[in-house]
Amino acid sequence: MPEVTPRAVTTICRALQEQIEHGLLVSGNKLPAERKLSELFATTRITLREALGQLEAQGLVYREERRGWFVSPARVAYNPLVRSHFHAMVAEQGREPATEVLSARLIPANAEICQILDLPALTSVFQIRRARRIDGRLVLYVEHYLNPLYFPAILEFDLTRSLTELYARQYQIRYGRVRFDMMPTALHAEAASSLKVAVGSPALRITRVNRDQHGRLIDCDLEYWRHDAIHVSVEVPD
The missing domain is CATH 1.10.10.10 (Winged helix-like DNA-binding domain superfamily/Winged helix DNA-binding domain)
Structure with missing residues (x-):
């Protein structure tokens, strides 16, 4: 060789x-x-x-x-302190966002999701899997897990749009306190297939745990970003 x-x-x-x-x-x-x-x-x-x-x-x-x-295109800036959503964040930077729904269903929550959302064992959650593009390029695979108690019949709506806006419009729910956890990772098979890259490719995993305006744990997002698609930019006010 x-x-x-x-x-x-x-x-x-x-x-x-x-x-x-x-x-x-x-x-x-x-x-x-x-x-x-x-x-x-x-x-x-x-x-x-x-x-x-x-x-x-x-x-x-x-x-x-x-x-x-x-x-590689220029990275988009990702500021976890700014209350926004994918479509708004990308469009504000002069780029074109798009979202594809891979699946949306009611499933039994696994142990990790039960722990994150403080749910008892054998609880069902809505799982929404989406792939997201910037300027036509696949950059993000995300799994959303929603507590069905707060979002009845949500699977009937257009889930290619912003969930943030859907929550506010249909359920009068707004995000309150949000926790972010970020760590480098390797893409598992499902994420890699959705992004059309090899299994094990480098990625940034961002876990968002969301409470609403009343302090209730309502959902969480497991985001898998291509490592070259974003840079995290945070400015802490005085």
């Missing part, structure tokens, strides 16, 4: 990074096929993939299974 040459990897990384930084390789555009890039740099596919993997880890390029390599 051909060996990966560190010097060749560095050369490829620097060349592609320079092209990206100077706008010659445009954000969101597809890179040439691996075969063509291998010929261009007079190297092996193994060496090329090592270089692309390093650039992917830096957030400069990304790969979609069966589609190839692309130049």
Whole structure:
């Protein structure tokens, strides 16, 4: 098996990074096929993939299974202190949001969800699974778990829209106190398949536990973001 040459990897990384930084390789555009890039740099596919993997880890390029390599768009800013929702957050930054509902059903809550929402064993919850895009690119897989006590018949509504707005319009429920937990993780099979990337790809998991204006635990969100899609930006007021 051909060996990966560190010097060749560095050369490829620097060349592609320079092209990206100077706008010659445009954000969101597809890179040439691996075969063509291998010929261009007079190297092996193994060496090329090592270089692309390093650039992917830096957030400069990304790969979609069966589609190839692309130049990563600019990240969107994610400020957990700002009360907003996905569609508003993305649109306010001049980007185009979209949401696809993968499934929506009533299921038995697992132990983690029972603990998060302070529910007794063998309790049912609404689970809504969605995939979300920015400028057409899949960036977020999210699982929402709702206490059915507060949201009767919610599965009958259009769940591609903002749940925040649906809560307020149909149930007169507004978010009160929210807890965030963030940690790097690797995508499990369901999330990876939904985002069309390999299982184990790096991601940022954000768990949101939401109370309403009356202090009741109403729902939680398990968000799995592509690691190169957002940057967390927080400014604490005086």
